[in-house]
Amino acid sequence: MAAIPKSTGMQGGAMAEEAADELTLLAERHLVQPWPMSGSIGAEARGRIEGGEGIYVTDAAGRRLIDGPAGMWCVNAGHRRRELAEVMAAQAMELSYNSPWYTTNAPAALLSGRLAGHAPDGLDHVFYTTGGSSAVETALRFMQFANNVKGRGEKKLIVSRQGAYHGSTYLSASLNGRPRDQDWMDGAGEQVVKLTCPNPFRRPEGVAAVAFCDYLVAEFKDVIETVGAERIGAFVAEPVMASGGVIVPPDGYLRRIRELCRQNDILFIADEVVTAFGRLGHVFASQEVFGLDPDMITFAKGVTSGYFPLGGVMIAGRLLEELRRSNHSEAMFAHGLTYSSHPVGCAVALKNLDLLEDGLLEHARSISGHFQSSLKALEELPLVGEVRGMGLMACVECVADRVSNNPLTLDLEVGKRIDNHCQELGLLVRPLINMCVMSPPLTISTSQIDDMAAILRRGIELTMDDLVREGLWRG
CATH class of the missing domain: 3.40.640.10 (Type I PLP-dependent aspartate aminotransferase-like (Major domain))
Structure with a gap:
């Protein structure tokens, strides 16, 4: 049985990398994640989040990401309060x-x-x-x-x-x-x-x-x-x-x-x-x-x-x-x-x-219009079928296959690709098949909303480029 590391706060890059590898192995050997596929159940290590601050989280690679889904719709007051x-x-x-x-x-x-x-x-x-x-x-x-x-x-x-x-x-x-x-x-x-x-x-x-x-x-x-x-x-x-x-x-x-x-x-x-x-x-x-x-x-x-x-x-x-x-x-x-x-x-x-009562509710109401309009602008992208939402929750629904009798496979691929591109660019997305759900912490500012929308736009554009290059989509 592998020894469990007592701390991940090790000094030195090599030691930290070794601890990270050990955590990955422990997850793969012992951790059953929610909603797994039978082909990987009990044998997978999902991306690890190491810390959070405000609307941001930091992943195991040290990348600072906007927490687009606020955890699971829940980190309303932000991280590290x-x-x-x-x-x-x-x-x-x-x-x-x-x-x-x-x-x-x-x-x-x-x-x-x-x-x-x-x-x-x-x-x-x-x-x-x-x-x-x-x-x-x-x-x-x-x-x-x-x-x-x-x-x-x-x-x-x-x-x-x-x-x-x-x-x-x-x-x-x-x-x-x-x-x-x-x-x-x-x-x-x-x-x-x-x-x-x-x-x-x-x-x-x-x-x-x-x-x-x-x-x-x-x-x-x-x-x-x-x-x-x-x-x-x-x-x-x-x-x-x-x-x-x-x-x-x-x-x-x-x-x-x-x-x-x-x-x-x-x-x-x-x-x-x-x-x-x-x-x-x-x-x-x-x-x-x-x-x-x-x-x-x-x-x-x-x-x-x-x-x-x-x-x-x-x-x-x-x-x-x-x-x-x-x-x-x-x-x-x-x-x-x-x-x-x-x-x-x-x-x-x-x-x-x-x-919430001391200003956060009022702030959420004041920025919701900017949040919705910033994401609504993504409808001009050919891959986007509809952007809808209310308050500080929105969905960008992408439609890659509008003619196939079974578009699920390509649509699922679209969601994963957008998520991967956005993480590289600094945004955590929750892909739901062909939909990108955004529900950030209520503490988000208008400039941070602009950052989030810009990254999501770029992630969708890169996905469109991928699909065209691979012959999966005509655009």
């Missing part, structure tokens, strides 16, 4: 853990009040989890529990959308509708109904853009009439589909779907794992941006800016009151996590909220 690190350390020294089964802690109580103050009216309770997947899982299990208590055991179907991403736990993953997510994975498909993806750029053939919203609403109405409202327990939606390609739905779509849910006693769950905590300029975007009053809101990621694993579900107080008034006071919501209400995570989230 001393305020967050100091709070984390102080809370760990004060109280590192308490069991949420029979005790509570001050940070969890304080944070619940702060979050209730930012949530839409009526969403005044929170159940803490450890991330986005467990938050969505919690919301769905609560829906099932509530309907069982009410004697509506058949009202359990969940409505999701094609293109959606809601998590990696068994039930939350069953809601996913992205290409290839479930090709080799089991799920609770019999409990889920998927509607058309609300993507105007990829709307069904023959549906005009002006009629697309009506089409989507009519489809949901038809599902309710066909399946029966008495069998549908919840509709789950990201206000903006994040990992599905930053899909911004047609105007009015979410409000009209919400009204259908209200009319048919279907819980509307807004999945704000990505869109909350400043990504769209507000702590929660549902009401402030989209005029929504969901029954539940799931959150994670930016709640601690990625400094500590934390998530949760905002729950309408009336739903809890209905349970308290039921004839089954003995019914137990037998659901919980060892690290629910973690004192360190909640303390970090409180300080993160301070940063």
Whole structure:
């Protein structure tokens, strides 16, 4: 067995290189990365990040890269924020853990009040989890529990959308509708109904853009009439589909779907794992941006800016009151996590909220227009099909093969090539097949936005040159 290096801060280039090689070997021999291919599972070492500062990260080769995706949509306050690190350390020294089964802690109580103050009216309770997947899982299990208590055991179907991403736990993953997510994975498909993806750029053939919203609403109405409202327990939606390609739905779509849910006693769950905590300029975007009053809101990621694993579900107080008034006071919501209400995570989230409220939200709103327009200009490139987004999240969708019956292979190649070129130029990109997703830390400046857009432009241009030179694309 290889010896584990005690430190990577070795003096001298040779020693540092030796330590880096050892880390690569350890990863290849022992580390299983998320979302691996079976051909390399448990035997790969992905690019290593050594440090971060503001909107930048430094890789193992010493390159300073703009963190285009902010980690995984989450480093909203930026890397190396001393305020967050100091709070984390102080809370760990004060109280590192308490069991949420029979005790509570001050940070969890304080944070619940702060979050209730930012949530839409009526969403005044929170159940803490450890991330986005467990938050969505919690919301769905609560829906099932509530309907069982009410004697509506058949009202359990969940409505999701094609293109959606809601998590990696068994039930939350069953809601996913992205290409290839479930090709080799089991799920609770019999409990889920998927509607058309609300993507105007990829709307069904023959549906005009002006009629697309009506089409989507009519489809949901038809599902309710066909399946029966008495069998549908919840509709789950990201206000903006994040990992599905930053899909911004047609105007009015979410409000009209919400009204259908209200009319048919279907819980509307807004999945704000990505869109909350400043990504769209507000702590929660549902009401402030989209005029929504969901029954539940799931959150994670930016709640601690990625400094500590934390998530949760905002729950309408009336739903809890209905349970308290039921004839089954003995019914137990037998659901919980060892690290629910973690004192360190909640303390970090409180300080993160301070940063957001003390100017970061306002800054994000003030620069979002420049961010969107800078990336929108990339549509003039022949390889770019569409640039779309909202707030500080955007997607540059490239279309390399517009005629093939199976364009996936070339499109996947395009995403990887753009990512590789951009990393050489100083930008970390998250390629989603043929899409480049940009969601930088909220601390980014206008000049840094210009740098990011310029590098991405050059990366796409170099990719176009590659494809033409190799005879894969005519341009």
